[in-house]
Structure formats: C-alpha cells, structure tokens
Amino acid sequence: MDGTTDPSPAGGAPLTAIPHADPAHDAAPISRIVAEVAATFPGERITLGEMSEAFGDRAFGLLILLLLLPAMLPGMASVFGLPIILLGAQMGLGRRTPKLPAFMARQSVKRTDLLRLAGASSKWLGRIERYVRPRPGMFTTPMGDKLFGWLTVYVAIMLILPGPGTNGPPAFGNIVMALGLVEHDSKVMGWGVALTVLGCAFATAVLVTIGWLGVAAFGWFF
Numbered sequence: 267m268d269g270t271t272d273p274s275p276a277g278g279a280p281l282t283a284i285p286h287a288d289p290a291h292d293a294a295p296i297s298r299i300v301a302e303v304a305a306t307f308p309g310e311r312i313t314l315g316e317m318s319e320a321f322g323d324r325a326f327g328l329l330i331l332l333l334l335l336p337a338m339l340p341g342m343a344s345v346f347g348l349p350i351i352l353l354g355a356q357m358g359l360g361r362r363t364p365k366l367p368a369f370m371a372r373q374s375v376k377r378t379d380l381l382r383l384a385g386a387s388s389k390w391l392g393r394i395e396r397y398v399r400p401r402p403g404m405f406t407t408p409m410g411d412k413l414f415g416w417l418t419v420y421v422a423i424m425l426i427l428p429g430p431g432t433n434g435p436p437a438f439g440n441i442v443m444a445l446g447l448v449e450h451d452s453k454v455m456g457w458g459v460a461l462t463v464l465g466c467a468f469a470t471a472v473l474v475t476i477g478w479l480g481v482a483a484f485g486w487f488f
Contacts, residue, residue, distance in 0.1 A: 304380040312380060315371030318364045325364050326357050327447035330418060334437050347426035354422060357415025398445055403452025414443055417462050424469040432472050435465030
C-alpha cells in the first residue's frame with residue numbers, strides 16, 4: 267500500500283457480488299477472501315472504502331492487517347499509525363463495521379499487491395492459516411472485539427512514537443490478533459493478545475528508558 271488516493275471507485279462490480287451471508291464465504295481463509303475481493307474489483311487499484319464494504323464483518327481485522335504489514339517497514343510506521351488508531355478506536359467503542367472518513371476511504375492499494383498477498387508469494391500466510399479456524403470463545407465476543415480495538419490503538423501509538431526496535435514486537439502481536447479476529451478464532455486471538463501485551467510492554471519500557479535518559483542528560487548538561 268503506498269498511500270495514493272483514488273477519487274472514484276475503480277469500476278468494480280457491485281458489492282453484492284460478494285455473498286456476505288454465505289456460510290462458505292464466512293468460513294473461507296483470509297487469502298481466499300482477498301482473492302475474491304480482488305476479482306470483484308477488476309480495476310488497477312482498490313480503495314479502502316471499497317474493501318471496507320466488501321469484507322463485511324471482517325473489515326476491521328483485514329484492514330488493520332493490511333495496514334500493519336507496511337507499517338513494520340522502516341519509516342512507514344507513522345504513515346499508517348493514524349488510520350490504525352481510528353479503526354482500533356471504532357472497535358473499542360463497539361462499532362461492528364468501520365466508518366472511514368473520506369480522506370481514508372479514498373486511500374487505495376494496487377490490485378496486484380492484493381493478489382500477491384493471496385498468492386504463492388504469501389506462503390507464510392497459508393502456513394499460518396493452517397492453524398487458524400473458527401473457534402468461539404471469550405475473545406470472539408463483543409468484549410473481545412473491544413479489547414482488540416483498544417490494544418490496537420496502543421500498538422498504533424507505539425508505531426508512531428520513535429524508538430529503536432519498538433515497532434516490530436507490538437505489530438507482530440497485533441497481526442496475530444487480526445488473523446484470529448478475521449477467522450473468529452478465540453484461541454489465536456488469545457495468543458495475539460498475549461504477544462501484543464508483551465510487545466507493547468517491551469516498546470513502552472524502551473521508550474520510557476529513552477525518555478528518562480534524555481531528561482537525565484538534559485539535567486547533566488544544564
């Protein structure tokens with residue numbers, strides 16, 4: 267995702283082409299859903315707004331996942347931190363589907379990038395999906411969704427704040443949480459919650475240490 271905007275839909279088919287209520291669709295792995303959406307919108311780019319509607323009740327998890335992956339790249343975290351905060355806060359407040367402001371809904375991703383995510387170049391995703399399946403539990407409840415949302419907000423803050431090595435651990439945990447959320451897998455979400463808390467604790471400790479050293483150094487010099 268490169269943050270470019272698309273002022274109008276990419277000429278895709280009607281959103282009803284994706285049968286949200288179809289149980290087979292609900293049980294599909296993430297890669298299959300991404301491939302279906304890419305096939306539904308044949309244009310060169312697909313906007314976040316189009317994906318938000320197409321993914322239905324999985325939109326939060328998939329949009330956050332798609333935003334977290336490039337956010338782990340050096341120098342890109344602050345670019346995607348704000349959209350992740352907005353999505354996480356909406357989940358934390360109990361929304362079932364995202365409501366994107368116009369400037370964010372127009373942000374687009376290349377259709378070919380989505381297909382790569384669903385294809386052979388994303389073998390790591392297929393390996394993870396083997397262990398992800400619908401498993402109801404405490405983390406697939408509305409309260410679990412709210413926990414996911416507020417943890418995502420904290421992760422996004424860690425991504426925005428500068429610190430050596432503070433992006434990867436929280437983002438990785440959040441990605442695992444997002445996979446569990448999309449597939450309604452309470453067990454994987456639980457693993458993700460634990461990894462996210464540990465990652466955020468590490469990032470917070472690093473940032474607090476840097477801040478303390480900065481204050482100490484300022485006092486020493488002045």
